[in-house]
Amino acid sequence: MKLLRRTVILMTGLVATLTAHHAAAAPTPVAFPANFRSGVLYNVVDRDDRAEVHEQYTSHEAIEAARAGKPLPMGTDIVSANYRARLNAQGDPVRDPKGNLVAGELDRITVMEKHPGGGASYPEALRNGDWDFALFTPDGRVSTQVPISECLACHKPHQQLDYVKTYFAMAGKRVESHPAPVPAGAVVTTVMRFAVNPARLTVQAGTPVTWINADEPAHQFLVEGASAKTDYLLKGQTGTVRLREPGTYRYHDTFYPAVEALQGVIEVR
Numbered sequence: 281m282k283l284l285r286r287t288v289i290l291m292t293g294l295v296a297t298l299t300a301h302h303a304a305a306a307p308t309p310v311a312f313p314a315n316f317r318s319g320v321l322y323n324v325v326d327r328d329d330r331a332e333v334h335e336q337y338t339s340h341e342a343i344e345a346a347r348a349g350k351p352l353p354m355g356t357d358i359v360s361a362n363y364r365a366r367l368n369a370q371g372d373p374v375r376d377p378k379g380n381l382v383a384g385e386l387d388r389i390t391v392m393e394k395h396p397g398g399g400a401s402y403p404e405a406l407r408n409g410d411w412d413f414a415l416f417t418p419d420g421r422v423s424t425q426v427p428i429s430e431c432l433a434c435h436k437p438h439q440q441l442d443y444v445k446t447y448f449a450m451a452g453k454r455v456e457s458h459p460a461p462v463p464a465g466a467v468v469t470t471v472m473r474f475a476v477n478p479a480r481l482t483v484q485a486g487t488p489v490t491w492i493n494a495d496e497p498a499h500q501f502l503v504e505g506a507s508a509k510t511d512y513l514l515k516g517q518t519g520t521v522r523l524r525e526p527g528t529y530r531y532h533d534t535f536y537p538a539v540e541a542l543q544g545v546i547e548v549r
């Protein structure tokens with residue numbers, strides 16, 4: 281019975297896919313993945329920076345590929361169902377007994393879909409391999425709230441991760457059990473709940489600057505104008521750069537470049 285119902289759902293999904301492919305000329309060739317919840321929920325991100333909860337789904341095949349450190353297979357769909365966090369009467373996010381945010385209303389659904397020749401219509405400077413990107417309202421209509429060029433620009437730096445920001449979580453890698461030691465004399469900043477603290481650092485030229493990631497998601501810090509960046513930092517990992525030239529440098533997180541609380545300044549004397 282259960283199997284039968286699943287088959288019916290799959291077939292309905294297939295018909296919807298075919299119809300949508302015919303109906304949608306532009307702006308996106310990606311059909312609304314109505315049955316995404318039948319995939320694997322591999323990751324939940326508490327976006328403390330914007331009071332949202334993001335649930336991410338994909339296929340078993342994609343997860344196997346990520347575990348093996350490989351690019352994800354053709355035909356992969358990744359869906360992020362992005363909810364507003366539930367707020368209390370004071371407007372603060374409600375937390376469950378484990379301290380996690382609680383998903384409220386579904387706000388939007390973002391999709392990455394990989395197929396041969398996908399993304400071919402995007403300019404090379406923006407194209408993310410064979411991935412197409414799409415944004416939908418909760419009821420499955422194409423949304424133009426964010427231009428697809430912005431999706432592409434923000435995911436583009438992560439070619440090494442097959443453009444998938446949550447690749448490590450998909451591979452089951454969340455915590456670093458053998459963190460690199462903090463170098464002697466380093467000036468340290470800590471990452472917690474989508475914020476660096478302190479954001480502004482002053483160091484002598486050549487002094488190691490170290491980020492300690494105490495946050496759930498992976499982060500990576502890039503110092504602008506110095507071609508210096510940390511490795512990908514899982515929870516518990518530390519990353520260090522050394523700046524030799526005096527000056528004022530801004531840094532940001534390559535995963536979350538738009539989050540201001542993850543940006544800062546290093547003053548090198």
Ligand code: HEC
Pocket residue numbers: 325327334336358359360390391392413414415426427428430431432434435443444445446447535536537538
């Ligand atoms: C400013 C950066 C930024 C922009 C713009 C952006 N994303 Fe992402 N996206 C992220 C980050 C960071 C994650 C992982 C964590 C999370 O959900 O917060 C992510 C995760 C995803 C995922 C889950 C798979 C993955 O890569 O981890 C999908 C699917 C996705 N985004 C699609 C889109 C689509 C579609 C758009 C445009 C409508 C878009 N994104 C725009 C930063 C961005």
